[in-house]
Amino acid sequence: MIVPDPDPIVPPKAQGPDTLLILLAVAILAFAASWLAPKGVFELAGVVGAGGRPAIDPTSFHIVPSSEGGGAPFFGSGGEVGFLNFLFEGLVSGDRNAATVGLMAFLLIVGGSFGVVMQTGAVERGLRILMAWGGTGGGWLIPLLFAIFALGGAVFGMGEEAIVFVLILSPALIRAGYDSLTAVLVTYVATQVGFATSWMNPFGLVIAQGIAGVPILSGMALRLVMFAAFTGLAALATWRYAQQIKARPERSLTHRVDAAVRARSADTVIEVRALGIGDIAILVLLAATIGWIAWGVVAEGYYLAEIAGQFFALGLAAGILALAFRLPDVDANGLAGAFREGAVQMAPAVIVVAIAKGVVLLLGGDDPTRPSVLNTLLDLVGGWASHLPDWGAALSMLGLQSVLNLFIASGSGQAALTMPLMAPLADLTGVTRQTSVLAFQLGDGLTNIVCPASAALMGSLAAARIDWATWLRFIWKPTLALLALAVAFVVVATLTGYR
Template sequence: MTDDPALPPAKSWQMPDTLLILFTLAVLAWAATWLFTPGHFALAGDPARIVPGSFIAAAGPSPAPIMGGEARTGFIDFLFAGLVTGDRNSAAIGLMAFIIVLGGVFGMVMKTGAIDAALQSALPGGKARNETLIIALCIAFSLAGAVFGMSEEAIALTLLLAPALTRAGYDAVTAVLVCYGSSQIGFATSWMNPFSVIVAQSIAGLAPLSGLEVRAVLWLGFTLAAALFVARHARAVRLGERARIGTLGEAAADAPAMAFTFAHKLVLLSVIAGVGWVAWGVSTRGYYLPEIAAQFFAVGIATAAIAHLGRIQGARVHAMVDAFREGAAQLLPAALVVGAAKGILLILGGDDPARASLLNTLLDSLSSLTAAMPEWLTAWTMFMVQSLINLFIASGSGQASVTMPIMAPLADLSGVTRQTAVLAFQLGDGFTDLVNPTSAVLMACLAAARIGFGEWLAFIWRPVLGLIALSSVVMVAAHLGGY
């Protein structure tokens, strides 16, 4: 198995798991309570925001115990405390339940094979005459990344798409750009991704889907630019103007096609209708995490009913229940990350700016640094910091849980809006995954397409620099426009 060219090369060292990183941070947080002095801020306005320059330090350090209680979280109970903090609307319990429910629902949708069948029905059987289909596929995958944060699914779809595009005269890089690259574009510029935007906005105290108009425009602009770039590369490869990258075996090229049935169409329509229902509920009824989770669960029920009545192969009732369980299980690590991150904040004294906490001390120190730079530069720096952190915490929800409790109040102190701070997280979390060697999804997609990481990096580094440059312009414009 180690000689299989489809597998990434063995490594003597790999990036630690996100939970291990969080445990290390918990150790450092506990140690910090013995060394540094907590403090609090004054609040004003509606909603209440930190008053700049109002920080008051406590008399001295307030060490956290080994095992805490109701009054104070200790070191060895930080995970439990983080998991049980809050209520159904909070950025802890409510957010974790939301993530698990959505993971189960989208597990059911993927189990029907509707997305796979739709793609196969659109794939060309021979030489393509133009790249219109490539553009359409890029838009579709970007939409999937924007709507439900398609990630691991890109691996299976790369296996599906790469042989078909090769038969049509393209190369393996085209398949990775379409599947993984486009989904990351949608992920980074989404207006409603439940695993990044909604998580970050919930932690930052913003309404879910707020600011969606600007994000929708960004999604459209970045998606069209990316689709045209991919189409240009695909055309150059098809016409022989550019060398092919990657090779595929004959067995993969002979993969059987899947019929796109009427039931599959109904599944996709139910998902689209569900997304529209969520947008209506949030914008007109003020729906929050419990209601949005319930809406998506209704989509899951409709999907299961369609799969049963439509006799979709391998997606009968018991199989759909298993798919829900497996999909929820795949998102359980993300929920644990949210709880662990909350527990770390509790070790530090919590995230209430009006109560003594080391987080407030950290914010006061960071605000002193940002006070020496222009506000637009602070907004851009937030984006670059998030891009760097993404190399260590590849999980979108995990990165939001770790960074947004700091970035949101820091934005208040630095003259940057919280919406702009969330945008900095989005763009920083999404684009660097295109070159992140610690991203399991990227490495698996490259292996599925028989592309070495060195080959991929030699090709993609210029487009990624272009995305970073465009994102930098967006961040400065967002701040100057008061977004």
């Protein structure tokens, strides 16, 4: 095993206000807008729109007299939504198949199940074995590591977890003739490529689809193609860069820093524990569950309840296998605690979804036929977007999401802020809601690669001893290339009526 450098840098915290503070400020603005902004309504066009919803007639908008609806009260009672109870009303809205009640239950079960899988240690031990091969594995290890971490981002929403693996992998790759930039590429960058192109990520995709009213995990076929394309091309580019650095190490922007790390970590190789039958069984189970979920969504139309049951089955079976094979440091109480902690880690995402719904309720709700400030805002933005072709409107969504992510590093927070507007805007502009989710997903994930507000990025750079300015100098061109590919997929989604 390759152990971390003996004097690692403590990853700095991201600067800027907490996501919940940003969302609270948005809620205050929504409360004020409910009193100051005019409320409007649309009429329905009488034809079926995206997702089976009646389509909005964009020419039918009109402002209602102020006497027909005042602002939200400061304290609502009897089911009325006010500023002090908007969070509660957001939490209890919907049903078992929608945000937030059904989505909240889904997220808690998924978080707990993933907690059990990670507690078994099988995933970490498998990755550590690959790390140990870094010094002798040859060039094939670079694309393999990239693909594995991309899967971590796509399935688990891996982000901050990459920091530990940067600490472990960086000395190994430097000793193998590569550099610390390669270590960040195959770990953190790979997770964000997977995150941005995921077909099942519960932290970004599922939340955005839930808020947008799009069936959970729908549109999987295009996203699987997108994941393969992004991951394959990015892994190939990383491999080519790594081979160039191995041939001429002095070309690396971190050559001097890496030389110091190489000198300090010359004697850090120790024996690694081999995977046991239990570890292999759990890894196979994980892969099989991913396939089972994909089949269930596509072939059987599984939704929140069924998918949550599949994830729970994964956690339960992984725990039983870990106990049956007596995996190290695993006991029944520990697995139960891991499920609880995994569910607790999803609580911030649940709160974010509830705030998003509560803000919409403060603005008057999302029913286009009932007076609301949201309808007025939609008419304003839709009037501008109506001058663009469908693909232009979709690309403007991608651009907006990319820019916003530089200031709001939380994927769930960004979904909460943008999807209540982007989803109905898609209806007005002729873009499918699925495409608006795709624009969010790509804009949110890819710009995480350069976002200085991201704790995961800054922590990974600190673990590799790379300053952000050096990283930006190195990564800006690859990031633009990824965004160009994102543009191509959004245009294709628009032209094909992606649902």
